Amino acid sequence: MLATITELQRALDRGETTSVALTRQALDRIQDENGEGAATFIEVFAEQALQAAHASDILRAAGLRRSLIEGLPMSVKNLFDIAGYVTLGGSAVLKDAEPAEHNAVIVDRLLKAGAILIGSTNMTEFAFSGLGINPHHGTPRSPWDRANARIPGGSSSGAGVAVAEGMSVFSIGTDTGGSIRIPSAFNGLTGFKPTAERVPSEGTMPLSRSLDSNGPLAASVECCAIVDSVLTDQPYVPVAAPALDTLRLAVPTSFVFDGIDQTVRAAFDRAIALLREHGAQVEEIDIPEFDQLPHINRKGGFVCAEAWSVHRELIESKGDQYDPRVASRILRGKGIDCADYIELLDTRQAWIAAVESRLERFDAVLMPTVPVVAPRIQDLVESEDLYFASNGLILRNPTLINFLDGCALSLPCHASGEAPVGLMVAAPAYHDEHLLGVGAAIERVLPLRGK
Template sequence: MSFDVFTPAHRIAAQVRDGEISAEAVAEAFLARIDNVNPVVNAFTDVTGERALEQARGIDKARAAGQALGPLAGVPFAAKNLFDIAGLPTKAGSKINRERAPALRDAVLVERLNAAGAVLLGGLNMGEYAYDFTGENAHDGPCRNPHDPARMAGGSSSGSGSATAAGLAPLSLGSDTNGSIRVPSSLCGVFGLKPTYGRLPRTRSFPFCDSLDHLGPFARDVTDLAMAYELMQGADPDDPACAQRPVEAVLPSLGSGVGGLRIAVAGGHFSTDGMPEAASAVAAVAKELGATRTIDLAGAGIARAAAFLITNSESSTFHLDRLRERADDFDPETRDRFLAGAMLPAAWYVQAQRARHWFHDAMMRVFADVDLIVAPATPCPAPLVGQKMLVLRGESVPLRPNLGLFTQPISAIGLPVAAVPVFGAGLPIGVQIIAAPWREDLCLRAAFALQQAGVCEAKAPGLA
């Protein structure tokens, strides 16, 4: 039978379990798609074709023997190349890391998806050491937007957003420190989930900024997003930041709707004045969810400044030896930010952490009165590859840091967020659905309601 690479992951798994299509045929279809489309979008840096086919054949043999198959049986996925993949060096988008010895084991989240029957297709392009919002990698080349290859995919999880949007993998894994799941989700027009800080273990992934790093999934379909998230939950002793919490079953409540939920639109720092695409997307989402009030999240700008300082300080300390020994092997833009961070006074870092905790406490008071907050994900749709400046509220500002204008305050305090895509007349742009800590279920319920209503959905790009 013919196979459509844009089929949702949960339907692929059902077809494999029912014997309508073999897992091997699914893997072959996606590998062929990668061969044809990846030269255009540059989403994959490593393709693990033999591994994928071997696992797929094992799934088909298990089915033929009458064995029960996992919930993601035969579903292809890919992982940002800061996740350990057995047999490959963990590049983290860098030149230096590709000299590392190959990983001996997969990252925990890769293992958990494999255990559920998902089939790994390979590693994905990303901004160097995850310090990037553009997806323009100096060593592997820029990752491009499937909806217009002249435009950015967003970063740092650029390959994750691009591959998912382009039909190269129905599921992908990324990381988010300051917005690196939500920015590419927004620019590429797919769904992304940044879980609560400490919800998913980061074991055997390459760090960027330990106190802000999150891992999470991308998908073209909310049911797929929720399924992947649910299957990856559970503490791991090798990530001390991962909370000891019971696995949250989100799929049963996915279709419960948003009736009765108190939903507001973020104002103040999150104002979309002078940003017509972002304003239109937020308005469409707010209308569908019944959000009738706007709240000013006072202190969001301070939290964003704190996120800059914490990220800069922690990451530069982590990379200090590499900076001393191999400064010329960094992307100059990444290197210069690390060097600046290495010179920050310690008192600034301490003050930034204080500001971060203050904003967290302020937001907990907000969530006593609100269940969900709607906010823009990016100030604009995908800029052109190579673009350096952005007009923001009438002022020309550097593009690279300001793509994270709306995501950084939320990362700073570890809140769960679902990024949902809105397609207007042209390119997609994303909206954030934000909840209190550990309420990913509410984010996903709202995202599902928006998808069911047709307000938010991933669309196939016009690629051959």
Template sequence: MIKRTVGKVTKESVSAGDMADRLEKGSLCPVELVEETFANIRSSDPAIFTELLEERALKEAHASRQRRREGNTLSLWDGIPIAWKDLFDIEGRVTTAGSVVLKSNAPATRDADMVVNATRAGLISIGCLNMTEFAYSGLGLNPHFGTPQNPHGTGPARIPGGSSSGCGVAVARGLVPLAIGSDTGGSIRIPAGLNGIVGYKGSSGVFPKGGTFPLSPTLDTFGPLAADLKSCIGAAEVLNGRAVAMPKPTPISQLKFFIPTNVVFEDAQDAVIENFEASVRALERAGVTVTRGVCTEFDQIRALTAEHGYLVGPEALDLHWDLVHSAKAAEMDRRVLERILDAGDLSARDLIVIQRTRAKLIEKNRQSLGNQIILYPTTPITAPELKPLEQDGELYQRMNKLILRNPGFGNFLDWCGVALPNGVDQNQMPTSILLSMSGGQESSLLGAALAVENLISQDLS
């Protein structure tokens, strides 16, 4: 029998909403909170952060404390710590994007747009979080800054998931309540799923991209990782320069789910399937409508990529063309370098066919899904052991493809998506359930996901 988790968040992770309540009541001081945050970070895995922003954070914390004393807070979340995947520009520092080859670049002259919006709301920037080099892997390994270790499980160290590896581990360890990442093929939802926390990615254009280091201008999306969905929703409002607000959970009986029977369950572990089906049974008992069937777009995407390649490839190659054809390429993670160079085999026609077909499939899928929520496991497996992936390049590429498969469909079809924890396997590694809707239906998705999160939490307990 597969053991399932109890509770909706991990033991160490902390809710931003709960923290905001304590700040408002005066039982928590912004300065003491930031000092404690840095102390916890220094005693934790050194591979989680690439750089700490102590001087800036303490200055912001003192300003937040003064505002609270004067009753003049910038927002409900004034004083909440936040950390950024190291592809967001922070004024005065070089944005590394998980690489050492960019260290000679000029420092950023201003914060990224989302960092600006968070600062205007009084949130305190703690530091920059580790990631796969140039965000080009779903496993989270980094030979330059080290690989953050998944805090869960028994036995050997497990991968954090990527590319937002530091984001997932920082939140799961309770070091920060909010971490902001990017998602080009699953890079928010994978580390959220593998670390037993919540991850939300918007569809294209939902979050401001200014001041972010790209991987694929077409597929890049953004969003928060947190202990619970309410924290993610609040963060999404802040990142867009809006006041913290919370949608109401959608009545569970109004929800309609579509579960694909093709592709997404291939090579899935028993625990992943068992926990997924247990979650579905809980939904059905609550009165939701569940339909199962073939998602034809999945098969078409598979056929398209088999014949013409992946869209992210030529875009990444274009972005890094000068670098990968220079002497500095020798300093890159060889696995990332190989993936970028592989796109050189694609023709101009391949790229045009991929772009044209993607547009057609997005519209076709939008029409077929309607207001249904597509539902399946975030990843088909729990986090695998780290060491074999460091040693075996062929295994690395095979596992990377498997980990990226399920969430990657959402990027290609421009979905918004939420990954929710829904259990653990026999080794205490988290499993996760992924809810997605067509782009532009973020409000509907988040209202539904709030209801599902509550229901799954009750079922687990």
């Protein structure tokens, strides 16, 4: 089981390890020729990381600790500006672009809090897929069933594998339609997609300004809450987990279970049974608005319209250098006109109001993060039809919460030795603090972290 931020801080405070030792361990795992480091990271800052770790150890020896992430190796997705480096967005198209002059706001916040930036992680090109496949920089394999080379999930593919493989204690990803929660589900991690407005986006390459959000992938709900406090520049308040028998939880009756496989169904049903056994009220409810979302997004939705706005000049001049499967989705936005976009804005507000009304009696809504276990990389590379069908299915459930402008966790709900399965725990916008508490309560009875 991965060590949590709290456990590592305790070990550092007791002198059982040092920031330099943790950083060297992370770098060794990245540099292991038999591991996934080469495909997990686009940039590795070995020398800078070791220097920062040494400084952190000096501060700690003097009785100073800047935050609860002091001295811990972390990584950020290749969408975040790092001063002096080109922000590639997982692409080859921008290799000749000017380096960033400043760090992204949240990168600065993490560094000032004492975290050790170990590197910039690989991703789907320009964050436009939930699979994590990248023809430019390689595709890291999920830790599960490595012999069959399963996808890591995207678009924050390297972020998920980096944490799962101990190459960083936590990682920062982006989530436009599930890109934090999907790799968390496929790599057996906890991922937190906050209400988008809570975390600054300055210095982050956009995909869809209406849907993008930034958040952590880590070992536990508490870890995510600690990192979230740094990202939002708020004092950390320990997560208050309510008693399960005080919680009322909703499970949608349709749509989110379409196409589910037996492994995910069994893990989800087992999790629900555990929650009921511990006194939680779990109620199945109809949310017909969920079924409406594919029709609402039939022309490509916000993501295609806004991705086209971002990429239109670059893709027209260098389109042959894009991953064709990413380019084809961006180009869908070319056909969305102003009237379509305005209609989408209005429809979204009415949709959000309707869904929030259905959820107001509940502490959270539960569903499988992804309805299938991670498919094989090669199968998706070889088949255009399978690639797009799998991408749509894998993004489907998480996308609901982005359109809601809500907040969500993905919690590992499988048993040890089983294929990783994520349980999504979600709520409307600005319910983040309560959701983290609900997630912590649920986490306690799930197989991997049950107490």
